[in-house]
Amino acid sequence: MQKEIASSLWKKWGPYLSERQWGTVREDYSSTGEAWDYLSHDLARSRAYRWGEDGIAGFSDDRQSLCLGVGLWNHKDPILKERMFGLTGVEGNHSEDVKEVYYYLDATPSHDYLKMLYKYPQAAFPYQQLVDGNRTGKESPEYELVDTGVFKEDRYFDVFIEYARPRPDDTLIEATIVNHGPEPAALTFLQQLWFRNTWSWGNNDQAKPRMQGVDSIGLEIHHEALGHLYFHAENPDDLIFTDNESRPEHRLGSKPQGYWKDAFHEYLVHGNSKAINPNGQGTKCAALHRLKLEAGETRKLRFRLTSQKAIKPFEGFDETFQQIRNSADRFYGHLQENIESPDERLIQRQAFAGLIWSKQFYYYDVEKWIAGDPGQPAPSASRHHGRNHEWLHLKNADIISMPDKWEYPWYAAWDLAFHCVPFALIDTEFAKEQMLLMLQESYLHPNGQIPAYEWSFGDVNPPVHAWGAWRVYQMDRKRNGFADRCFLEQVFHKLLLNFTWWVNRKYVDNRNVFQGGFLGLDNIGV
Template sequence: MKFLYKLPQRQFPYQDLIETNAKRTRLDKEYNLIDTGIFDDDRYWDIFIETAKEADDPDELLFRVTAYNRGPEPAPLHIVPHVWFRNTWAWGREEAELKPSISKIGPATAQSKHYKLGDRYFQLSPSPGAGSSGDDVLPELLFTDNDTNYKELWGVKNKTPYVKDGIHRRIVDDQRDAVNPNNTGTKCAAWYAFDEDEGVPPGECAVVRFRLSRRNDGFLDEELFDDIVEQRRAEADEFYHRISPLPMADDLRNIQRQAFSGMMWCKQYYHFVWDQWANGDPGMPPPPPGRKAIRNKEWKHMYLDDILSMPDSWEYPFFAAWDSAFHCITLAMIDPDFSKKQLDLFTREWYMHPNGQLPAYEWNFGDVNPPVHAWSLFRVFKIERKMYGREDFDCLERVFQKLLLNFTWWVNRKDADGKNIFEGGFLGLDNIGVFNRSDPLPTGGVLEQADSTGWMGFYCLNMLNICLELAKRRRIYEDMASKFFEHFLMISDAMQYRSEGESKPLWNEEDGFYYDAISWGGPWSHQMPVRSLVGLIPLYSTLTLEPEIINRLPAFKKRVEWFIKNRKETAERNIASISKRGQGDRLLLSLVNEDRLKRIMTKMLDEDEFLADHGIRSLSKYHKDHPYSMDVNGQKYEVAYLPGDSDSGLFGGNSNWRGPIWLAVNFLLIESCQRFHLYYGNDLKVECPTNSGDFMHLGHVAEELQHRLQHLFARGDDGRRAINDGNQMLDFDPNWKDYMWYHEFFDGDTGRGLGATHQCGWTGLIAKMIHDTG
């Protein structure tokens, strides 16, 4: 693995960032580090951190740090590798004799002892000096304890004379008594000072090598060390080339490789135990008495102690359940075992609520995210089968069984009136609606959500798909397949056609689009005509049934035929292929029939509405000149097109679903087009873009969307990347132009990267799109 950190040589501009951003409004662009000029004149370090393992011993970890001075003058540099133990001893939950230790046993070697991990050796090599003397730079080993500095923070006595900031104070403030003179502790650092002759010359580099090993071999053999690192690099290059063996542009291959890299670097150890958080630790003062009654009070069973894929371990170092499901798609291409473990974890009893709800994220485990885990589970199963030739039916069945609980929770908790119309709530789309969807409506009544109902149809079809796969081996799953088949038709029928005397359906015939509606019960409801992703999500609920699968499952086939015969009206309204089979004699299950599909596509593929140069917008550009507003008791609620950052503080103001492009939801739209094409084939063509005069089948529409999304990252004919927003240095500087940020979302007009800059999680899906299309 390889990591690049660009370290400025100038003083970090904290005050400039604070003061300049304070003067800007939400309508202005954020003033970022790169805007401050701190990298001007190339006065920075490119620090590459490489990690490799020995072939015969996976516990043998080799690290190489190479720091290049990109500036025009010599500059001093201090490289200080650390090794430390996570503090598990200060809380009163471990016996004192179990406390680990790290001690110096040689000039450049420290030994760590741990009651579970055993002994490890932190071994360092002399570094070639950067000065005129040619002398090697030897590390100075520094030791302290990984304990909080109570005196500095709260003015009370420290539990140990040597605390965790001691190494910083020794190096920066020259406080020699801040580290342990006995060369022992629970935290150790190796201090390399490259400061001879004013430091590292311009264009030159400093190199530090060290390893963490079970063996104590003294000083490292640098030549052997570098050979191992280079061998691992060559193996990694070969592995990633095999992932996408078809010819593709070097730029695309680089984008894909860095997306994979980001997924790996966003793994993180995550530890949360509700009981300890709420009740405190024996060795510490008790927490505030009200803690047990605040957020997450209904999640007392939570005990998290795992390596998780984070949305962004740099900026968002906590799990988000629906993000994780998307992460697993990209990760399955390179590490299907890890993907399966992630999906399994969120359904285990120490994560999933006893009532079947999946935890959303740490600030509110009880919030509601889209139900995408069944989709992710089956996609991971198929990716592993296609790319690695393995079928993990045990994982598929195990996680499916737990998802049955989650599906039941959705049906019981999010379908208030039992009419198969769902009011899911937040659903991960932050500010997409007129109102805050996590709160009660100011109008009273219930928000019937087109996207929530679409998500549930999608969930139902994915559960059906899994049942059909499992039924090939165990016929008992035919009955479950029949259950989900019929449940989907009930959801579809409720969304499209209400019974006499009930409120209107969510489909608007005049506009040819799905809208949310406020329902006050019975026939009283009010549609809110906002053209957003909410109205596109019903497209996700699409499944083609292969005739050979149906014929292999006689019990399922019999039930389908019974339903078509005895519930003829419902079947004809909701199964597009009752009277006409599709390509390959397939059946099509979909919330959207052919006529509605065409009408939705007319808007989705209109460049004045949803279709942008770089994908599908989350809100139609129509609302730029036609904002939707609603007055409730004298307060105005409005939705307008905002292609960039949010202009409100809703959900912290750092996320926006009113115009920007989000890769995860685009990915699902692409898959939906592909599934429709499986049924309709080349017979169904739509204008793309709308009003262009160019018609293409939905398979080509899917490819067009993938290529547009790739152009967020790929260089254009002018050498620029859309995500960089015209920044000259990012686009053309040889030390910047080949590196990408994988942003959280993207400007709906320009493709400019927005939000978290390292959100490789679901933005990493670009790797799968490149794999599929090149």
């Protein structure tokens, strides 16, 4: 099978970054529970996240210890583009809404090949215009990025990002930038690497990881869990360094010396050379390319992350990349051999890409979140009887299929059951793992309730988990010729507990009438 898709070695790395960590319940330490207001898109630039990371074309290990993502600046934007922009639940006329143009183009279940496209305007990104344009009633259509006129005359860059992995511990990265505009245009491209901040909270006994620039190999990476890794950039204009730590004035109102999360923004947009670490070390790094593309010009940039030192890291790069693309074609060719229409094959393949790219490392320990961290100010005491206070057993740190990594970057259990059915067509092991995950002790409530979603784990959603598990079992048996009754038995015993919860809590007057709950069709990503 495709790279032995059940192998945990191949799935150690994948597209596991969120596209929005800001504005989530996990990052909300307010006394009011207004998650959208506590950590905004603007603050995300300079404040280290507690429970996860986000990025453009994000890639990480399965514990999100080391993250990779793209940074872009067109020399006109007021901020460095490091994450997707969108409207909050309050700002959007139809609630939260990402205001970017990007596409998941291809992916394999083993993550040995991934491809996506981000379209970056050459004019200043219209942040305020998008906010103002959506101050209309719910009866009005949404005001999108294309409506602002920034793509007129094709004045934009196509930024294709591809990952190819010849081995589980060797990742080739190729960025292809195309100037579609009628005139030359400047673009600063950053291939960024950074560690998720695990050291600022006062409750971690791991050594602080570090990155160090080394002339002979490019970048040497040291992490207690990952060991030694090496990053290479082909002919970058510079390697720049900072730390993935909060700028203190946002948190404490002071300005001590240091290197902060927003250093690359300060360095490029504001010309502040003191923002970056001159010693070539830190917990966040970027290989920087200053490009000037002629009208219609295409430029390729190449990078490599590997566990082995390489004297010639880009030797055979193109050939290896093409071999992995061909392998992906063979995998889908076999899977789709009974689909005659090329258009239908492309639609299905890109739909699978959307599923695979929507995997995310989800980290949330409710008990720690309510109590706060030793190294931080104590949260409001109201949290002890506020959101999710009855779910202190919930300790999540897993790769989970998201409804949408920007609009819904948190699992929704009833959505997940539907995700697992198409996943079973390409990766039955992952589908079964996801169905079992929601039934583990660190998810399932002791009373038998399956957690709904982080805004309110106690909400009641449609009871579709048993249906999803049965469909996955049937599809697995048909696809692989083996009836995994062990999986079915595991699911069955936990679902008996869930059924008992339904019987005890959701029947009215013993008349077997469902009492009601919450059903959000808008949670489903398309």
